[in-house]
Amino acid sequence: MTPPRFQHFAAIDWSGAAGERHKGIALALCSEGNAAPQIVRPGHRWSRTEVADWLAQEMPQGTLAGLDLGMSLPHADRGAYFPAWNESPADARDLWAAVERICADDPHLSVSSFVDHAEASRHFRRHGGREGDRFGGGRGRFRKSELAQERMGCRPYSNFNLIGAAQVGKSSLSGMRMLHRLSPRLPVWPVDPLPGEGSVVVEIYTTIAAMHAGRPPGRSKMRSYEELNSALISLGSRPVEASGAVDDHTSDAILTSAWLRKVAHQPELWNPPGLSEVAQTEGWTFGAV
Template sequence: MTPGRFGHFVAIDWSGALGERHRGIAVALAGAGNGAPVLVRPGHRWSRGEVLDWLLRDLPGDALVGLDLGMALPFADCGAFFPGWDRSPPDARSLWALVDRICADDPHLAAASFVDHPEAALHFRRHGGREGARFGGGGQKGGRGRLRQTECAQEAMGCRPCSNFNLVGAAQVGKSSLTGMRLLHRLAGRLPVWPVDPLPDRGSVVTEIYTTIAAMAAGRPPGRSKIRSHAELAEALAALGSEPAAGSGPIDDHASDALLTAAWLRGAAHDARLWHPPGLDAVAHTEGWTFGAR
């Protein structure tokens, strides 16, 4: 394993919203050294399909790519993603394939068909007060929902993770995660996804990020992780040893999340401890992990 080999660092703020193009998607790139991170195609409203194409066609060959989404669902707590469903997949890659297969007719890498599936729906909390009978795990309802082991690690760090089975509220990440699983399924055999795939000695690698971890590393408290001005962004980037990003005045938090996290990845990638967090081996192929959670 040679984490210090990366020369480019990409952070992608993702969106699970309906439709083709999304204000919530931002792609940022940082090179080696301490130069300013930059937005890829600034001002462009990305589609999820365009992000996939960019990863496959335009990504530098030595990039560490962070996707702000949950790469899998909780497994370790119940011994299954979907306890009680005979089609519950045994690992993350099988989960990605199942989501993609059920959503084959959903355009733009959407995942509405999966959460509407009669068996899968039992495990999700959806809008309109619809909560599946197994949202809490087993035969339980209510509560905050199930968490992955990496989300428990995030919580111990002071973050406020949300269950990927929760599709309601501003903090929910379930929709982003499910649409992201369709993208990850399409990367199979083309780009490795750590830690579902082992970290190779060369080439680009995709992993999961949580932008709040980057903000905390830059001195932002978990409850104030969002940055909406270039002045605040410059201060946070300076805390990470990075030159300021171009621009002045307001900035939307999708762009600032991506820019800050790309700069954070540049430094964090060299920390060997982040590639070997406690508890990783038990869940690497099922739940995956968030890079930086420890």
């Protein structure tokens, strides 16, 4: 498979937090060449629906857009997302639709109704010591792409885990509501085939981008422009014209945008081992090999 030639590269640091607008959302964009990525709407506090609108209506044509969220839940390990639930979705598209249907009355693409659902909740670890009887114990269940991340030296979190500062479960579920609204107008790889041209959405893990820039997994967060610029230069990008402190949401988005530009045309990243077995159910994290 030969990847299409993208002209633009966007990275979105996402948030599953409660409320309408979130300081944890950042959106960076760059184009071909080596200019430093720029933050889209600097100083703006994004809502999740605004991000969805930007992707659908404002994003430049020919953009590879990376979303820092899990596009699906583990499936291959047990042959189902929610074993023993007779309404367990069949594949990723069905999962997105189920989350949207159950959460239709939850505002701002939030997902409280899904994590509290009588059957679905049995599989999640939630706040207040509430661990579902089907969570499975330990660190929880993992997708094949998350196991690939772990082999690379990352420490991924299960999307069924909803507690802790580093949990990604709620952001992933809220992202599924967005993906349901975007797809199939905007292809989501690998649930959708990679088109020969046009824009594509992929799942990203910002730690992978930081590792490619020479930072160890345990120190992937950059909280100064000096650290960020050193990482950008290692990816062949010009530095940002700024100095001093920077929040890690901004630095994650900027660095990952530059990383996508550097690696997007490497065929092996679009054909990782084991992808064909889980493309329609679990999806994949771009860059996990």
